[in-house]
Amino acid sequence: xxxxxxxxxxxxxxxxxxxxxxxxxxxxxxxxxxxxxxxxxxxxxxxxxxxxxxxxxxxxxxxxxxxxxxxxxxxxxxxxxxxxxxxxxxxxxxxxxxxxxxxxxxxxxxxxxxxxxxxxxxxxxxxxxxxxxxxxxxxxxxxxxxxxxxxxxxxxxxxxxxxxxxxxxxxxxxxxxxxxxxxxxxxxxxxxxxxxxxxxxxxxxxxxxxxxxxxxxxxxxxxxxxxxxxxxxxxxxxxxxxxxxxxxxxxxxxxxxxxxxxxxxxxxxxxxxxxxxxxxxxxxxxxxxxxxxxxxxxxxxxxxxxxxxxxxxxxxxxxxxxxxxxxxxxxxxxxxxxxxxxxxxxxxxxxxxxxxxxxxxxxxxxxxxxxxxxxxxxxxx
Ligand code: PLP
Numbered sequence: 001x002x003x004x005x006x007x008x009x010x011x012x013x014x015x016x017x018x019x020x021x022x023x024x025x026x027x028x029x030x031x032x033x034x035x036x037x038x039x040x041x042x043x044x045x046x047x048x049x050x051x052x053x054x055x056x057x058x059x060x061x062x063x064x065x066x067x068x069x070x071x072x073x074x075x076x077x078x079x080x081x082x083x084x085x086x087x088x089x090x091x092x093x094x095x096x097x098x099x100x101x102x103x104x105x106x107x108x109x110x111x112x113x114x115x116x117x118x119x120x121x122x123x124x125x126x127x128x129x130x131x132x133x134x135x136x137x138x139x140x141x142x143x144x145x146x147x148x149x150x151x152x153x154x155x156x157x158x159x160x161x162x163x164x165x166x167x168x169x170x171x172x173x174x175x176x177x178x179x180x181x182x183x184x185x186x187x188x189x190x191x192x193x194x195x196x197x198x199x200x201x202x203x204x205x206x207x208x209x210x211x212x213x214x215x216x217x218x219x220x221x222x223x224x225x226x227x228x229x230x231x232x233x234x235x236x237x238x239x240x241x242x243x244x245x246x247x248x249x250x251x252x253x254x255x256x257x258x259x260x261x262x263x264x265x266x267x268x269x270x271x272x273x274x275x276x277x278x279x280x281x282x283x284x285x286x287x288x289x290x291x292x293x294x295x296x297x298x299x300x301x302x303x304x305x306x307x308x309x310x311x312x313x314x315x316x317x318x319x320x321x322x323x324x325x326x327x328x329x330x331x332x333x334x335x336x337x338x339x340x341x342x343x344x345x346x347x348x349x350x351x352x353x354x355x356x357x358x359x360x361x362x363x364x365x366x367x368x369x370x371x372x373x374x375x376x377x378x379x380x381x
Pocket of ligand 1: 070072075140169192201
């Protein structure tokens with residue numbers, strides 16, 4: 001049997017052997033990072049070492065890193081914990097940000113994006129001008145489906161001018177493009193270990209020194225009283241190792257962009273009416289989001305799975321069902337076009353042979369659907 005091809009790195013990036021080894025070693029070492037004895041102190045050292053590595057990955061101070069249980073928790077902590085009068089989130093945020101805004105109990109609204117997925121600056125300016133400070137704006141650095149990159153530094157400036165705070169979800173950006181917390185000017189920034197090849201179930205919220213944040217999880221006062229609960233030492237150690245490995249892989253990123261661009265070019269050659277979301281603007285080097293006209297995204301996912309290829313369409317819900325394609329629809333696509341989109345996301349282990357397998361399967365499915373459409377049309381005549 002042929003080996004399976006994995007092209008769904010934005011869903012979860014498999015851990016590198018070095019990460020698995022580091023997690024295993026931390027599990028063997030054991031210990032509670034809050035214990036005062038030698039084993040506890042060893043666990044504490046491991047956590048602080050990981051904190052420093054994550055701080056280095058995103059250019060912040062180690063004291064600004066708060067470990068959480070996942071990216072979803074980081075987004076929840078930022079949106080529910082900030083002491084603000086109102087919240088504005090972009091229309092293409094991850095469900096965890098949208099749901100946290102909704103559940104925050106604070107008045108909130110959506111900020112629109114344009115047809116390439118970039119935040120509409122006039123809408124932002126209008127909202128910040130008429131909102132009572134301190135308010136919170138949340139705009140993701142990179143979108144998980146299209147990979148579009150937002151001009152966060154510019155957004156932060158507009159938000160700060162009017163006395164607001166800016167949170168950015170950098171969960172998909174970290175490790176794929178340089179992320180510089182200081183240069184972005186954000187007040188809070190979310191990360192998730194499993195998107196950069198660390199273990200699942202660990203995340204971090206970077207909180208700029210001086211930003212007031214009400215903890216959501218209370219108890220023993222860990223993580224500078226901002227997130228209680230015994231630290232997941234093996235998970236955090238794996239996160240730190242993954243952060244270290246992800247740093248400065250400029251060549252790797254360029255290689256992925258070349259493979260991704262070749263994939264899109266070949267698809268466009270086979271199907272000139274395919275839509276390529278966010279293609280004209282700056283986006284993640286590993287992400288492609290495009291349509292097979294008239295073929296539902298979930299049908300494509302199943303067809304490719306049968307061919308041994310893992311991709312995705314839309315964001316997968318806990319049930320394994322696929323949510324409505326709201327990201328592409330927020331960019332102005334009709335439900336039919338948005339529903340025909342798939343996401344292909346590459347990673348460090350992706351090779352040209354993987355892309356060739358996907359293209360061959362894509363062509364087979366495309367030709368099959370074309371011929372059944374022609375047969376159906378002929379039957380109607
Ligand atoms: N934000 C973005 C942009 C994501 O892609 C994801 C994961 O899909 C999350 C948040 C949630 O992260 P986690 O899976 O660690 O809860």
